[in-house]
Amino acid sequence: MKVSYNWLKDYVSFDQSPEQVAEILTLTGLEVEEIHKVGSDLTGVVVGRVTACDQHPNADRLKLCRVDVGEAEPLQIVCGAPNVDVDQKVLVATIGTELPVSLPDGSPLVIRKSKIRGEVSLGMICAEDELGLGDDHAGIMVLNPEAEVGASASSVVNTNIDFIFEIGLTPNRPDASCHLGVARDLAAVLNKHLKKPFKTLSNPDNAVTDHPDISITIADTDKCHRYVGILVTDVKVGPSPDWLSSRLKSIGLRPINNIVDATNYVLHELGQPLHAFDYNLVSEKKIEVKAFDKERSFITLDEVERKVPAGSLFICDGTKPVAIAGIMGGLNSEINDDTKNVLIESAYFEPVGIRKTSKLLNLQTDSSYRFERGIDPNITYAAAHRCATIIRDIAGGKIQAKYVDVHPVKTEPRKVTLRLKRLNKLLGTSFMINQAVSVLRALEFEVKKSSSDEMICTVPTFRPDVTDEIDLIEEVARIYDYNKIPNPDYIHIPRPEVLPFREQFLTRLREVARSLDFREIYANSLLHENTATAFAQDTDLIKTLNPISKDTAVLRPSLIPGLLKAAGYNFNRGAKSVRFFEIGNTFKKGNPGTWHNGIIEETWMMLGLGGLRREEFWFHKEEPYTIFDLRSAVEVLLGSIHLNKNIVTKKISDHELGLYYENKFIGSIAEVEKKTRDYFDVSAPLFVATLCVSDMLELAKNLPPMVYKPVPKFPGIDFDLALQVSSNIDAGDLEQTIRSVAGSRLTSISTFDVFEGKSLGSGQKSIAFRLKFIDEMKTLTIKDVDSIITKVVRKLSDSYGAKLRS
């Protein structure tokens, strides 16, 4: 919202600079996001007299002028204006002047000594628009012949410099959506009087409901609480005077004509949106405020035909709609050059209805912006009358004394009690009661002290946001300035809460993954439906009802698509390898649900790697990643959270291993299938492990605390076991069997050799394990482990047909 610095001075007198005013407003809660300077003081522009005006020797359209600017020699200036002539008094921008207009590249126009078609030009004779004084570019500005040569431009024309504040208005402050409202906060901080541009809020003697010239009815009183109509007759429509058009232009509005401009002026002055109808185009002298139960087509005054949804509020005359209430008037009744009589509408429309219609039409106007935030229901008449007065002053005409005021829903001011103790306790301040009273009164609250601690405050109706005591406390604090609240002598020494186990666990996982050389990624949790269906049943997916696009319509059922996307992104940008992890939530339908019925929201961890494990180097050959690189990382990770001892790895398919804790599935390690990789444009091999953090967390929480184990006192013994088995036997099964049969003295197994070849015969392979045995009580000898080995070999032979190779 734009607010003019000069305009504010109409309502409160102050000497503060624009920067100071901006700071004050910001600190009351009206954040000034930017300050723009508009206009110029025209330094360097002076009055000159054209002493000669000849044809430019080299250009038909240019004149070669000599202009006396009060210096010893007249200046030679090349001028292209058709109206330049000898003896005119003109405004001349001398060399070095910066004019308040911009070049196409945004830099200001600076006058320099130049040669135009071979002739020296020592300045510029200016048109109105070049001085920021108007839009006229038809010719140069010709001054009154009495203007004194050499005088500064600011002595002969209005230079109107102004500063425009761009205020980011929060939705709780509809009262500040106009200059008077902003001035009210400013006056309160500066402790100055607020000068209002109207005398009374109502004029009951002249208010009628039956008017001979206009009948107004409200059919939908839920949506329209009040409607005031004032007639101004015999006006003359024309351009607005300078003061009005320049005010509107300064806040970015385009002047239209004196009637419309007056309504816009009052909107920005008092915050009451108004509409002016050409009274003669209002058929049957009737205004009715009503909604239709069907969609209607309507042409608004911007000449756009709009489909207005059913239920939207219209202003209708005797035969047809003439405006969309609170949003925009209709083309059929707009003020035009022939308008003689004007009906001014000033109404209170209920915010929710306006907001709905505005959203559905995708049309926000200065008017709807204010109605949907809630305007003052009691300024209706004052604003209409203010507008009528301005119209009378600038467009002639006569204000009809009797006006219509239909007011079916009255808003009574709210009364709220403020306790001083409560205020001081909550703010940590020690205000005296009179300080609070004077702040609130400056903001136009009526305050009655009911005791030494209590104030009964009547809230002005332009402050719909103030409903409770706490709101009054905020009012006092914000006008006082938050930054002046005293620093407390102490704050309570906290007794820290214990960090939840979950937080400690997640931090640990993140730390371990990083130490295993994985990079953390943050992937998108909204996916394209086609992507998501590759990772879960369609019926399990959770979709948003209103996605921005199909690409982000479904909540991720898995973290794997995030890896694939990141891998594809990086491989396509020249990366040779990826090594990523992510911890995040996944979403699926299912019962009973985690937080909400039917929705399973779980935390998972993803570790993925792919591409080259090593690039070609003098030291080693190029080597791709294999699933074993990932498996070893996952094993270390599980070890670091002390879950590795009880986790069993089982084969799910030739490309996927499941991880189970006492038969409960907690995750998997897999090679990503080629067709999935192709979908994400990843050609390199890619491996991914996903672990259910929610489950691991529960398991880890129940583990006994870690206790130190003495290091072995006696040396162990290694035993190499080379087995010949059929090719289809899985090494993992052999290893599991060895572990389960060998007993507690077996401390580790290492698979040190795998081969197949003719010497073994076809369909056979050899796998060699190195078993390490340790006894805590004594030094083991080969004799001690012989019986164990015999047992192991027998079991392997029985279960898998394994033969011991010698």
Added chain:
Amino acid sequence: MKLDTDSIRKSIREFEINSAESLEQFRLKYVSRKGKVAELFSKMGTLAAEERAAAGKVLNELKNEAQSRFDQAKIDLESNLSTERAASDDITLQAPARPVGSHHPLTLTLEEIKRVFYRLGFSIAEGPEIEDDFHNFTSLNFPPEHPARDMQDTFYIHKDEHQIDKDLLLRTHTSPVQIRKMLEQRPPIRSIMPGRVYRNESVTYKSYFLFHQVEALYVDKNVNFAELKETLVMLAEMVFNRKVEYRLRPSFFPFTEPSLEMDIWWEQPGKPGKWLEILGAGMVHPNVLKSVDIDPEVYSGFALGMGVERMASLRYGIDDIRIFYDNDVRFLEQFQ
């Protein structure tokens, strides 16, 4: 008779040893059992009995000197031997690259914020990303017609026909975790709530439809605005690791009153300084406390919230939010 120990001692000391060959010659001549020192020992028998003890002492010294000269020369020679080297013995050859792990800059930033709050005695709480209307809006004092409930601002999962409270949506802030925390635990409460949130916004350099927030909640008896202010200043100084120039501006959030936003003065080389918003905060609205059955006449509280992306952007000078989710290794590797 007298043994000629002096000349042998001299030659032991002066013998030039500069190669394996000369070392071997030295060994044969003075150290071996057939060498000159051993030869002198063998002549001991020719000495008079009273001379033997003194001569034995001298000979032993000579023997030790030869041995230690030999040992030292051997060590010196071996350490000088590596004059000829293979191409791959060049220790200035480039070392191979190795994979490096890293945390995402959002994690790093969040960890920094967590550390500050842990020092202030805060704990941490989490909640779901799919949330119901009650926790996300109603309990936080959003009136039923508040614009945030629009489909244009919020992603919905489920619209309940009968009860707006039961609508399911992607949480638009982490404040619902405050509600969950207050429903689960009576005051005093000191906790932060980090997490992922969603808004129905298009993707540009400064907006994304998901981002991360961290909020803090403190509810106890006698919590007041002045303490909030003190905490905010502490927080800003600890996060940015310097004294900050700040200002507090009144603002508006449905769930706090008074509400404020905090700006800090931000200067970058070559650019004019400016106020930059870093967080929003306020005293917990009495209606919010009431909605979780905490008596606002007995307890009061403050809450504050900030965007993790915004803090990370400020810390690292990042000017395009999208880069956080591209997961480009060339970006991520800068944070290892």
